[in-house]
Amino acid sequence: MKKILIITDWFAPENEIASVRTTKLAKYLSMSGYNISVVTKVADLKIKDSLLEQDMEYVHELIRIDRDKFFKLASSFNMNLRLFLSKKSKNNKKSENKEQIEIISVSPTFLENLRRIISFFIKRICDHFFSKKVVSALNGIDYDIVISTYGDFSPHLIASRLKANRKSKFKWIADFRDPVYSGFQLKFLKLFLRKYFNKVSKKADAITAVSQGIFEIHKNDTTQEGHVITNGYDTDDIKSIIPFDFKNQKINFVYTGALYAGRSDFSPVFNAIHDFIETGVFDINDLAVHYAGKDFRALKKQASNFGMEPILYDHGFVPREQSLSMQSGADILLLASWNCTGYTGVITGKFLEYMMIDKPILSIITGNIPNSEIKKIMQKANNGFCYEQAMRDTDNEKLKDFLLAAYKEFKNGGFIKLNPNKEYIEKFNYKNIAKQFESLF
Numbered sequence: 001m002k003k004i005l006i007i008t009d010w011f012a013p014e015n016e017i018a019s020v021r022t023t024k025l026a027k028y029l030s031m032s033g034y035n036i037s038v039v040t041k042v043a044d045l046k047i048k049d050s051l052l053e054q055d056m057e058y059v060h061e062l063i064r065i066d067r068d069k070f071f072k073l074a075s076s077f078n079m080n081l082r083l084f085l086s087k088k089s090k091n092n093k094k095s096e097n098k099e100q101i102e103i104i105s106v107s108p109t110f111l112e113n114l115r116r117i118i119s120f121f122i123k124r125i126c127d128h129f130f131s132k133k134v135v136s137a138l139n140g141i142d143y144d145i146v147i148s149t150y151g152d153f154s155p156h157l158i159a160s161r162l163k164a165n166r167k168s169k170f171k172w173i174a175d176f177r178d179p180v181y182s183g184f185q186l187k188f189l190k191l192f193l194r195k196y197f198n199k200v201s202k203k204a205d206a207i208t209a210v211s212q213g214i215f216e217i218h219k220n221d222t223t224q225e226g227h228v229i230t231n232g233y234d235t236d237d238i239k240s241i242i243p244f245d246f247k248n249q250k251i252n253f254v255y256t257g258a259l260y261a262g263r264s265d266f267s268p269v270f271n272a273i274h275d276f277i278e279t280g281v282f283d284i285n286d287l288a289v290h291y292a293g294k295d296f297r298a299l300k301k302q303a304s305n306f307g308m309e310p311i312l313y314d315h316g317f318v319p320r321e322q323s324l325s326m327q328s329g330a331d332i333l334l335l336a337s338w339n340c341t342g343y344t345g346v347i348t349g350k351f352l353e354y355m356m357i358d359k360p361i362l363s364i365i366t367g368n369i370p371n372s373e374i375k376k377i378m379q380k381a382n383n384g385f386c387y388e389q390a391m392r393d394t395d396n397e398k399l400k401d402f403l404l405a406a407y408k409e410f411k412n413g414g415f416i417k418l419n420p421n422k423e424y425i426e427k428f429n430y431k432n433i434a435k436q437f438e439s440l441f
Helices: 018-031 050-058 069-088 110-137 154-165 187-203 212-217 267-278 296-304 320-329 349-355 373-381 389-413 422-428 430-438
Strands: 003-007 035-041 061-065 145-150 171-176 206-209 226-228 251-256 287-292 312-314 332-338 361-366 384-388
Touching (some): 003 018, 018 035, 035 110, 061 110, 110 154, 110 187, 145 154, 171 187, 212 226, 251 320, 267 296, 267 361, 267 389, 287 296, 287 320, 296 312, 320 349, 349 361, 349 373, 349 422, 361 389, 373 384, 373 422
Parallel strands (some): 003 035, 003 145, 035 061, 145 171, 171 206, 251 287, 287 312, 361 384
16 A cells, blocks of 8 residues: 655645645545545644544544744734834825725835745745754655645645655655735745745656646746645535525525635625615615634725625634534625735635535626636536626626626525536536646656
8 A cells, every 4th residue: 555645734634725636635535545645834723624624534644743832922013013013104006986995015025025034034934944843753654756835835845854864765746726926925035936836846757737827937946846735625524514594584695714815806796786675676684704714804894895794794703613513504795805916826725625515606707807717617518607807898897797697596585506517617626626636746
């Protein structure tokens, strides 16, 4: 039986979407007959993901290693300094035109740039010592295959050091859940990050990424051919899920997850709903937007620009099991992402999770680049509508058409029709995602 080591910063039972990919790979590779070991940091388990916790039985050995106290102090220092500077900053800009969303680029102060640089290199020093600590703990253990996944930096550093130190020749697959840098990075730091990606891609036997956009961002940083292996979903996660009862007779829109400042923006939805209410087409009492996550304040601000606060419902940060319950009880699932110069190809884990729920998805993609990967997937899946800011001249009306059709179906029978391409959607089942990794072994 071949032995696989998965190196990751996120793993079950941490209640984060980043934990899903590695946990599901461990599960389905184990079911294919591999002996799975996982090395990761000590988890912050304020809230456990009970669904992912069940998948831990497929792991032969789970090694958790605590980060140094210096890392924790550095993280605390960085957070406090960021809060201090945010209070002092006067650079926050607001869009003057409420009907058009913008990717807001805030010009940071000198002190903020200095904080970023200091914080970045302090964390890299911490990663250096942490990776040495992990390699030491794994001394004398042989593996046939090593899968390391970014982010953060340390998993690839650990794999690289294991590759350099071992007489045994394991196959190393370097996986990227996110780009190492984007158009939002400081140029000074981007040089360092490009070098990091180049070194990893040279030493690894294969490199994978969750979207083609990541390879587009890094196309000048490697000569090695990359393999796109997206995130996915696991239908086992919803077998015991009971759809959430919102206890109303409304169209229930649901969004569960993070909202990223300047990138995640549901303004087009609120604007369209506002127009329909103003013209008497929609009754505000028929509508509800439910949010679960840590960023309700940001959503409320977007809604307030159009007087839509009354339709918002904040459920707070919830375990993933409740998040899936809310998604299953929704009429329409909301998704926020972006596709802009310097940062294309964003396919969130949340989007792939939505695909197994079998409910219409309404995606809002900010940015100046049209034809996002999410839009292409949704068109093939036939599972909703994707609005792109880059196509707003035509998409504003298409968005209204989608909302109006959904509203009429709701009023006529309370059920919004969906005819998805299930054969295509099945490709994103983690059973099949794991097979794609297996093909690289």
